[in-house]
Amino acid sequence: MDALPNASDFFFFPYSHLTTTTTLDTMLEARLQQAKLLKSLLEAIKELVTECNFDCNDSGIALQAMDNSHVALVALLLRSDGFDPYRCDRNLPLGLNLTNLNKILKCAGNDDILTLKADDGGDTLSLVFESKDNDKICEYDLKLMDIDSEHLGIPDTSYDAIVHMSSAEFQRICRDLSQISESVKIDATKDGIKFSGEGEVGNGSITLKQNANVDNEDEATRIELQQSVSLTFSLKYLANFTKATPLSTRVTLSMSNDVPLLVEYKLDNLGYVRYYLAPKIGEEN
């Protein structure tokens, strides 16, 4: 094998200019070492939102969108230092149809190097996938759309209960309780966190004790508690949020009575995916 000549010895590789040079009118250029991250991110939000703006500026790429029913919100942040290189000269909203973006991202290999590019005043987003060995380059252009985005101000809340737990465990719990119930009641106390559901066939509950699983920090459940909380949420939405599980081994649930739940997946050093879900209407009044 070693004796065989490399293909580039014979052929001029026509696309190399796409990945290396940056023309002056390019507004945004962001290069990710692994396409997998963006692929997973899209999987994590595309069920909730179909169209939204990716707001790019010099600090990074952010997204905020509500679902159609206005009960859930996803907020995403990719900091500029997670990219190499990252350049964005001024604020640039990229209106995208997530279903279509996902179709294109499916064409990228997990380990491909991914570059996002958009021109000033252009109406497309360019995506370039380079294979790791630099022997294959794919370029796709996706049409941008004008999206009237509604930005919500999310107040800083000091939550009464903050639970750090394994994201896989959380996914498992949501999946299991979905079998019997449409909603889940979450009770967080100083001893642990309890998820319970009730449906036509019966009821069930899962309690995770606050534990000091020192051997395996990924599995441990930690609770920061100011005050016990008890809240009920739609399981369908929570199960939807757990599509972000591949992005992080840990998830944080932040709760206070009668305010939206915050479910956060941290992306190592790069940013976060946050989901907010309004609580179910209680029986107060």
Next chain:
Amino acid sequence: MTAPKLHRHLASYHKFSEIERQQIQKDLLKWFDLEKRTHLPWRKEFDHTLDTEQRAQRAYEVWVSEIMLQQTQVATTIPYYNKWMTSFPTIHDLAKADIETVNKLWAGLGYYSRARRLWEGAQKICRESNGVLPNTAKSLEEKVPGVGRYTAGAIASIAWGQQAGTVDGNIARVYSRLRAIGGDPKGKSTIELQWALADYMVPQDRPGDFNQALMELGATLCTPQKPDCKHCPVQKNCRALEEVKSTQKLLSSEKRVKDESDDESEVDIEECHVCLPNDIDDELSVTRYPRKAVKKAPREEECAVCIVEKKPADSKNPLDSKFLLVKRPKTGLLAGLWEFPSVELNETCVAEKKSAKKRKPSKAVVSSDDSEDDYVPEQKSGSPTLKLLAKDSDERQAIMGKHLMTTFDIDLDSCNILRRTELGSVVHLFSHIRKTYHMEYLEIDADSIDDVEDTDQVQWISRDELALAAIPTGLKKGIKLMENLATVGAEKKIKSTPRKKVKIEKDPAAGTRNLLSFFQQKPK
């Protein structure tokens, strides 16, 4: 383990001695200084140096917090309190506000008449005494609307430093346990006893802190279920705990420790008439005090609701539509909130039933005085217990049509109805009522009805405003149903009324609150 029957005992069993009084005051205040929750925005240390004006401001803050905390959990209250204080930092700001702003800030807290009374109270106090709330419990209770005995005691002691006792749910529980009061918790004699204890126990020095300490104890340790007696600062003075301990001892030793007939022989000492006989299956625990109140089943009520949308026929833009909202009466359930046109379906008086019985069964009978409340649809003769005015959607629609005609001058026979469909039924639980809202949705061509000026009782508002209007939670579910309908059947218009109720459980968002009620839209 079952407790033995509550023994007969003397009235003095429920009293504190002077030594106990001082001990409890000392222990409780010491505990409060160490353990009190400090994240409550309305809690400030009592400051002797405040002048009257500053103290009056404290009185306003305490008043607002106490009214908000009635029937509402602390955690829920905090954001509302902060929002309120930002909008109305002083009593004068509140008095100057309009009731719409006040209700909007309150939306979600429940018991809306509280907001109205605060507002009315503020106006009265500003008018009569330049914004300074009275400084004694008695005059607070007399002069300020919405301030009852409890709130008056709390404001007088916490803000004005008056030696006034007070009893709220938490304090009632603490005293019930400390003095093993086994009377009906709603009974007059029980309540009077608790107030007598509260007035006796409150110290001259730091009365506000003492009252707050009692509330705090009830909220954190002496909780309704699973009280934490081990950490209780006044456990050694607790009769309920003493009973548990002595009974345990008695049961384990199988010996009678004390013969109660001794007490009974002393005829000149008053016996207790407050306590009820013990329940047989009462658990042996301090939680047997206070006694459980006998809970009445919530009243069943049904109500027909119609979401009326007027829409320019040639417009495809949903934002051009307007929705009809009516203001609820100033008193009663959900007072002063906005709602869709609705008709209560339960109001049948006895006389009406009789006259209906005499009539032959007929469809939609209109009673002689022709008011919409007395409108009675088909009734089988010989069914005097019939309570509901309408049994199915046809009858409800008939009643609603009549209601729209008489109240809003909307004649469904002459205007162009684009769509009329049942949305389904939603049950909302109030503390004392189980209310079923039968929702329907009516879309009218805007050109076929007369434009009417909005009044302070009736308004046509846009879809955006609908999300922000002060509409009770129960009816917001109706908006949700309508939005679902709009997304499901946007193209095909349903001509006939579907008989099946919409199954709301299938929508994962059903029953979940709107995020917009928590997060504000940023201006673009």
